[in-house]
Amino acid sequence: MRQRRQHRTLARLLGSLVLVAAAGLTSIGASAPPSAAGAPRPLGQIVPAPASVTAGGSAYTIGSATVIRVAAGSPETQRIGDYLAAVLRPSTGYALPVTGGAGADGIRLLLGAGDKALGDEGYRLTSSNGAVTVTANQPAGLFHGVQTLRQLLPAAVEKKGKQPGPWKIAGGTITDWPRYAYRGAMLDVSRHFFGVDQVKRYIDQLALYKINTLHLHLSDDQGWRIAVDSWPRLAGYGGQTQVGGGKGGSYTKADYQAIIAYASAHYLRVVPEIDTPGHTNAALASYAELNCNGVAPPLYTGTNVGFSSLCVAKAVTYKFLDDVVREIAAMTPGPYLHIGGDEAHSTPHSDYVAFMDKVQPIVQKYGKTVMAWHEITGATPVQGAIAQYWGTLGNEAQVAAAAKAGTKLVMSPANHAYLDMKYDAKSPLGTSWAGYVDVDKSYAWDPATFVKGVPAGAVLGVEAPIWSETLTNSSQIEYMAFPRLPGIAEIGWSPVSTHDWASYKVRLAQQGPRFTALGINYYRSPVVPWV
Template sequence: MNASESPPRRRRSRRTKSMVVAVVLAVTGSLVYATTSQGRPSGTEGTVPLGTVVPQPVKVSTDEGVAFDLEAEDAIYASQGSASAKAAAEFLAGLLRKPTGYSLPVRSLSAGDDPEGIVLSLGGKNAVTKKEGYQLDIDSKSVRIRADDRGGLFNGVATLRQLLPVKVERQQKMAGPWRVQGGRISDAPRYGYRGAMLDVGRHFMPVKNVKKYIDTIARYKVNNLHLHLTDDQGWRIAVKSWPKLTEIGGKTGVGGMLGGYFTQADYKDIVQYAAARGITVIPEIDGPNHAHAALASYAELNCDGKALEPYTGFAQSPDGNLCVDKDITYKFLDDVIGELADLTPGPYIAIGGDETQNRSKAEMDTYFGKVNKIVKKHGKKPYGWMESAGSMPKKGSLSEYWAPGISDDELIAAGKAGGKVVLAPSSKAYLDMKYTEDYPEYPVGQTWGGTVTVEQSYDWNPDTHLKGLPAKAVAGVEAPMFTETLFGIHQVEDLAFPRMLAIAEIGWAKESSHDWKTFAPRLAAQGPRLREARVNYYLDPGVPWPMGS
């Protein structure tokens, strides 16, 4: 025990029955709640049932009549010497201090210690050994989150957050109790990649709004933020060796509105903020098309040596094509990717490739062959849209599927040869699609991929979506949000939520548990939580939202 720690105290038991009944929910069929011998729902008054979590856990066991009450004297313990455990503990403490008003110091957990309170331990007696998996044990004395890696601890924290009362999302002190249902959750993700893509190129979004988006996706175990930093209408990241990219290319957006850019300090702040919530940022520099903002900034990047006028149109610029045969193009990309790689601790740099149907196979091979080497030279791995798959080394590649019939054969071939594919079908996962023909009202949202209700966004299987792609090649899922028609975080959230939760569940929960009838009520239970967190979301009529949503 540290000298600064108070002696262990005896916690009053929350056991309200003489007999504790443990019920295992395999969560493969309809959502089932454990009952007492009198047929009443299990759990202690005021607790959230363990089976209501989104995404759905692999295995849930409820201890009837048992609960943990967080009290003012409690601390949060993290494995001694573990930076990962301490980071997760500090994040959890930061979440809880405002609504509870408790000090909740973060303390070191030595081997063999068995304190009361909340305990985050790395390794040890953890039954879940899969990457990013965790075990959550709740009894009357403690809440224990065990994992074998940093991601697992953050995922356990995300689950605990949903098991606390809804008022935990408040930013001011609230009255208790802060009670958690007793039991155990053993959990691990279906896929290693669970992403959200946010486009700040078409319309810029300031740091505070990107952070708000990060806050919300982190609640649902999304572990990657694909940040679309450049496009025809705007260049959004400062590059010291090419300053005109933001001086000229960063000034405007679609319709001439919402220009702006991130300084390198801004970008580092976003990356660190995301990492503190268990999320890795993947920056994207689009090419060889969608490069009009760069071509307007530097004349020498154009094939004819003449700078373009800035582009503010809605659709892809017909002139936004990098000159793939000029050496300066690759000097430019080497400088940009080098600076970005230095600012990005994550393993990937996204290099674009979308909407390149005007390019010949030779041009695509030239461009992606050289950019692949540049990315690897700077210690990163390339990540491209599906059109790039036929021009990248197949083994070890990562590509993103977004629409049928574009380069399916190349993508399937890459998957069969050992490449990995992230599934983001526009008809299911593109969050900028309208929910219905009438909502959102014009001009917000698009329909080129179809209209997509929450149930439709939930109703698909990544392993079988692209016929011929081996299931073992599926790295995971992503929910892209393009912003041509969006004018700020309020509209972004309205389209993203609650569909983002559907995609998050597809990426996390095992396929055998996939059932709209059980997902809809669990999703509905998130409504009051999103509302308390001041997150805008759409009350899809197909979801049985409770009062307070």
């Protein structure tokens, strides 16, 4: 996960799929040129790649008379319509009223697709000269369809001032659904603290690429970031610093609920992580009784790992965790609660196993599914537990054995999916313990086959973590996440048959102007033919 060495230093803090428009299914080509000025973007030239595209017919043009039509009596559909209107109005300059009235024209957002293949997150987008219609079985699918609609329009649609247009959507049909149910991104707010508005900004960016899970790493040696009423010094004392000795910070319960609500409005669930039994210095410094010797260590602002551990033998440890899990579970509507479990180098293996045997039932008691880093497979995962794989080799026999026994996996191989890895030796931010990871390497893996011996059906999905030892602001987060994050999103969403670097890099290059329009600071990798 983080730097996999016992000693490390803090890095310097410095700041295609081209689808041919023709009758029938489109074909993929790596060298097709961008569409001509004023011509609509080919339907499949988006990220993530859609499952099925049938191109043909006349384009739809958004104009001054365009209306956004939503299902009458559906507050969620109304909200999605309002969201789309808020994206389109500033750049187009059009009123784009959102109405529940019936009609065959305009932009139509409809539930009731009646297609089991779409599931809860799939959608169908159909465009012709009279209307563009997005249909889905559930609101989440409708929201994902809206993200596709955004990408089919010129990148300038994302700007906050009026742009000249035209605003055309190519004719045809996209039928789309995700490969995996879990498509996540993790943000480490413990090494450096990021406030509510910074987290919301990241949620906006995740939603564009159909990510549906935000994993928040809320505790570590350097800081405890969530208020717990029954143990107030965790946030009040343990949250007051960060790597390098900055002021740190923590979320009040109202802050956390604001993040939950914003994520939910963007169809992302939040997975809170309280890392245990290691990575716990902030907690140990806050409460002396959590230490085996009863002495609280000083707060920690460095970047070494593996030196801290909760006291496995003390009953107060489990009272502490019961209280923490109870309060966080009560605030978190999603099904998962992550208990960490990685790099517990200071916890003897027998103690680690005993600890996990006691903590996992606490999570279950409060109605949550256990998630943990893949080291939990060296203990005894409870029925239904999910192990998050962060390794680099793919040959971990105990992970494969646990998967065969029923443990589901979320795949985050550090040498492909960790967004804090340096791009190359010149990268001013990040670490390199898992190697240098440029955009092509980040894209070049398959979750179903990465760990030898794991049944394909055991893979629940993918996640792209970003650790913040060297990151202090949103611009730096974006520089490390983009352009790698869209590729991880595609690996999680798109059919494996679409995974081809030669075609993907062309589609990714087309995202460059969109990043710029959205104000996203991104790394202009030389392996991508940027537009």
